[in-house]
Amino acid sequence: MEHSSGKKAPGNSNGSKLFKVGEAAQLLGISASMIRAWEKLGLARPLRTSSSYRLYTPADIRVLKRAVYLRKVLGLNAQAIVHQLKQEGVLSESPTSSLDSVTLGIQLRRLRKSSEQSLVQVAQELGISVGFLSNLERGHEQASIGVLRRLAQHYGVNIVDLFTSANETAIPHVKPRERKLLSGTAGVRMELLAWGKIMMEPHIFRIAPKAGSPDFYSHDGEEFIYVIAGQLTIHLQETVYQLETSDSFYFASKTPHRWINPGKTEATVLWINTPPTF
Missing domain, CATH: 1.10.1660.10 (Multidrug-efflux Transporter Regulator; Chain: A; Domain 2)
Known part of the structure; x- marks a missing residue:
C-alpha cells in the first residue's frame, strides 16, 4: 500500500x-x-x-x-x-495515456551519447543542474515544456521525438485514450492528436482559468487556433486579441506571442502548428 x-x-x-x-x-x-x-x-x-x-x-x-x-x-x-x-468546467474528458518518463530518459541519454557530450556540458548549455539532467535520463524526474523544448532544440529534434522509441510508428487513427499527453505550465494540458513524420501538429489544449504561457515566445512556422469551449486571450507583441467559443485565429509563429485563459471555466482549444514544434 x-x-x-x-x-x-x-x-x-x-x-x-x-x-x-x-x-x-x-x-x-x-x-x-x-x-x-x-x-x-x-x-x-x-x-x-x-x-x-x-x-x-x-x-x-x-x-x-x-x-x-x-x-x-x-x-x-x-x-x-x-x-x-x-x-462547472473544472473537469474535462482527457486521455489516459501520458508521455513516458522512462522512454524520455532513454532517448535523452541516447541523444547525448550520440552527440558525444557529457552531462556537465549539456547541463551548462541549457542552464539546468547536472543532478536534474541525470535524474531525467534515469526517468526519475519530470520536466516542464520549457525544459523539454530546450532539450529538443539542443539535440535537433521535436519534443515528441524525445518520448518515441525507435520502433514506434505513427498511426492514422487515434482514439482519445491513445492520445499522448503533455503537461505544460501549471493548469495547462496538451493532448497530441497526431505524431510522427508529419507536416502539421494538431493538439487539444485544456487550459485552466487564469493559466497560460508564462511569457512571450516565438519560433519558426505558423499556427491555427479554434476555441472549442471557453475563452482565450492572445498577445501578439503589443496587440491583444480576445477569443470566444467558436472563434478561430491564425498567425505567424515568429511573432512573439503569449496566451492566457481569462475566463472562470476551463478553455478547450484546437491548436495546430506547422511545422511541428513538439
Missing part, C-alpha cells in the same frame, strides 16, 4: 510541490484508497515515477478539494461529483 514516507514531497521542474498519495489524503482529509478510486473516475491524473508512485500536482489537489466539498457538504456520490465538476 502506498503511504507517505514522512519525507518532503518532490517538486516538479517549475518548482511546484508534488504530493504523494498519503500526503494528498492527509491534506484532503480522506483516505488514500478513496483518492485512488476517484482517480479511476478521472478526478485526478497524477504523474507517475519510474517506480509507479503517484505524484499529485497542485491542480489535482484543487480538483480533489472541490470533490471533497461536493461529497461532504452536498452529499453527492462519485458519479454525481464527476458530472457536477464537468458542468
Whole structure:
C-alpha cells in the first residue's frame, strides 16, 4: 500500500510541490484508497515515477478539494461529483495515456551519447543542474515544456521525438485514450492528436482559468487556433486579441506571442502548428 514516507514531497521542474498519495489524503482529509478510486473516475491524473508512485500536482489537489466539498457538504456520490465538476468546467474528458518518463530518459541519454557530450556540458548549455539532467535520463524526474523544448532544440529534434522509441510508428487513427499527453505550465494540458513524420501538429489544449504561457515566445512556422469551449486571450507583441467559443485565429509563429485563459471555466482549444514544434 502506498503511504507517505514522512519525507518532503518532490517538486516538479517549475518548482511546484508534488504530493504523494498519503500526503494528498492527509491534506484532503480522506483516505488514500478513496483518492485512488476517484482517480479511476478521472478526478485526478497524477504523474507517475519510474517506480509507479503517484505524484499529485497542485491542480489535482484543487480538483480533489472541490470533490471533497461536493461529497461532504452536498452529499453527492462519485458519479454525481464527476458530472457536477464537468458542468462547472473544472473537469474535462482527457486521455489516459501520458508521455513516458522512462522512454524520455532513454532517448535523452541516447541523444547525448550520440552527440558525444557529457552531462556537465549539456547541463551548462541549457542552464539546468547536472543532478536534474541525470535524474531525467534515469526517468526519475519530470520536466516542464520549457525544459523539454530546450532539450529538443539542443539535440535537433521535436519534443515528441524525445518520448518515441525507435520502433514506434505513427498511426492514422487515434482514439482519445491513445492520445499522448503533455503537461505544460501549471493548469495547462496538451493532448497530441497526431505524431510522427508529419507536416502539421494538431493538439487539444485544456487550459485552466487564469493559466497560460508564462511569457512571450516565438519560433519558426505558423499556427491555427479554434476555441472549442471557453475563452482565450492572445498577445501578439503589443496587440491583444480576445477569443470566444467558436472563434478561430491564425498567425505567424515568429511573432512573439503569449496566451492566457481569462475566463472562470476551463478553455478547450484546437491548436495546430506547422511545422511541428513538439
